[in-house]
Amino acid sequence: MVQPIVTHTIEPRSIDTSSVTESAFHSVSATYATDDLADPHSLYAQLRRTTPVMKGDILALYGIPSQADYANTGRPVFTLFRHADVAAVLRDDKTWSTDLLKDGLGTFLGEMFLSARNGESHRLLRRLLQPCFAPDVTRRWRTHVIAPLVEREYGGQWRARGRAELMSDLxxxxxxxxxxxxxxxxxxxxxxxxxxxxxxxxxxxPQIDPEKAKASMARAFEAADLLDEHVRGVVAARRRAGASGEELIDRLIRTEVDGERLDDGQIAGIVRMLLPAAAETTTRTLANLMVHLLQDERLLARVRTDRSLLPRALTESMRLEPVAGFLARRALRDLDIGGVTIPAGSAVSLVMGSANRDEAMFADADSFDLDRSQQANLGFGYGLHMCIGMPVARTEVEVAADMLLNLPNLRLDPDRPAPRLHGLQFRGPDAVHLRWDTK
Ligand code: HEM
Incomplete structure (x- = not known):
């Protein structure tokens, strides 16, 4: 059933995210960061040379919740640092399963959590979702939703302000x-x-400290139930209204593959999965890109002058500082990686931030090079589970960065602390103080 394209502009209004949301964001940052490791990249470089397949989970060593064993089952965990090993795991879904993601975050995300599905069940849901994220759909969202939203929220009145704190303001x-x-x-x-x-x-x-975990898990379960209940209401209302629009919920209501369709409960589950996936990751990815640009005058001048370089700058920024710093998989059979035996049932913790700087794959791997090949970058994952929202996320970041680069003489505020990227997982800055000329 093909529905006509709705050409109206969707008009979201300002929201106040200053209170609860901001403190919840900083609490997520603290959960996935460690004060004991200011520069993870030099440690990763060393481990790539000495122990590329490490017994144990480096995240757990630093007291950070890890997808490799969220539920503390005690399963053996190995940490992989080299690009070739990480990519080989992500490419081979016959040997490696994502079922371990059903623990931890997955506990709250339920059956529709796409990342935790495997085989036929993943393939079918992904086929139903894929058309809803197609490039032409994203292009229309860019024109009718994302660009108007940026212009309205951060256009005219922002230009006159002359300063902002990137994280909380945008x-x-x-x-x-x-x-x-x-x-x-x-x-x-x-x-x-x-x-x-x-x-x-x-x-x-998910929290390492059992006392903290008791409280945070209870809050997360309550939040997941409330979200589910309210999202079901929204989906039902859109179905009653005909579901003929451009919006994603309408597309999910209409999507059909080989006679399979999604019911309201399933759509609510998908929406509940997308909300945490879409916000936090994009926030930090935009921030990391702006920090890279603003800390390098020549790079900034080049991208400011030639905006067609923005997509390349984003890819390179995600290579150097991927927000999703770690992924995990579980072995379905015994195997050997780099001379280390990995028994069936073990987990691997994949260090994306290390693989993306592997000198065997990227020349001068620690430098920001706009002209390098864009392939092999693992910032959005790789293989069958690669991020389905990538076109949306890229569009949001590019449109917002473009607007920021239009602010005259945009620079880091010299009177405020310089931004510092921290966190092993969900890596990014807490604050980025900006200044620009108002005349
Ligand atoms: C810059 C922002 C984003 C980053 C860095 C990011 C990163 C990732 C990564 C690394 C994966 C692979 C996980 C794995 O293999 O275990 C993934 C999967 C996924 N992402 Fe994103 N993501 C972003 C934005 C989004 C957005 C905006 C959406 C939705 C609108 C989204 C929805 C998803 C979904 C549904 C999956 C699961 C795909 C599957 O298993 O088939 N993401 N993302």
Whole structure:
């Protein structure tokens, strides 16, 4: 059933993300960061040389929740640092399963959590979702949702301000506004803020400290239930209204593959999965890109002058500092990696931040090089589970970065602390103080 394209502009309004959402965001940062490791990249470089297949989980060693064993089952974990090993795992879904993702975050995300599905069940759901994220769909969202949203929220009145703190003023609220508008949520700022906060509570559920975990898991379960209940209401309302629009929920209602369709409960599950996936990651990816650009005058001048370089700059920024710093898989059979025996049932913790700087794959791997080949970058994952929202995320980051680069003489505020990227997982800065000329 092909529906006519709705050409109206979706009009999301401003929301106040200053209170609960901001503190939940910083709490997520703290959960996945460590003060004991200021520069993970030199440690990764050393381990790539000496122990590329390490017995144990480096995240757990630093007290950070790890997908490799969220549920503390005690399964053996190995950490992989080299690009070739990481890519080989991600490419081979016959040997490696994502079922371990059902623990931890997956506990709250349920059956529709695409990342945790494997084989036929993953293939079918991915085929149903894929057309909803097709490049032409994203292009229309760019024109009708994302660009108007950036212009309205951060256009005229922002230019006169002359200063901003990137994270709280733009990078946190903007992806939230964007994903809710793309989904087709009612234009109600208070409930969007509430939904965003529930999504962050879910991300914050897994904790290493059992006492903290008791409280955060209880909050995350409550948040997941509330989110589910409210999202079901939104989906049912859109179905009653005919579901003929451009918005993602309408597309999910209409999508069909070989006679298979999604019911309201399944769509609510998908939306519940997308909310944490879409906001936090995009926030930090935009921030990391801006920090890379603003800390390098020549790079900044080049991209400011030639905006067609923005997509390359984004890819290179994600290579050097991928926000999703670690992925995990579980071995379905015994195997050997680099002379180390990995028994069936073990997990591997894949260090994306290390693989992306592997000198065997990237010449002068630690430098930001706009002209290098864009292939082999693992910032959005690789293989069958590679990020389905990549076109949306890239569009959001590129449109927002383009607007920021239009601010006259945009620079880091010299009177405020320089931004510092931290965190092994969900890596990014807490604050980026910006200045620009107002005349
Ligand atoms: C810059 C922002 C983003 C980053 C860095 C990112 C990163 C990733 C990565 C690394 C994976 C692979 C996980 C794995 O293999 O275990 C992934 C999967 C996924 N992402 Fe994203 N993501 C971003 C934005 C988004 C957005 C905006 C959406 C939705 C609108 C989204 C939805 C998903 C989904 C549904 C999957 C699971 C795909 C599958 O298993 O088939 N992501 N993402």
């Amino acid at each position: 990078a946190m609220p903007f992806p939230i506004l964007a994903i809710y508008a793309i989904l087709g949520f009612p234009d109600d700022p208070a409930s969007v803020t509430q939904f965003a906060d529930w999504a962050l509570q879910i991300l914050n559920g």
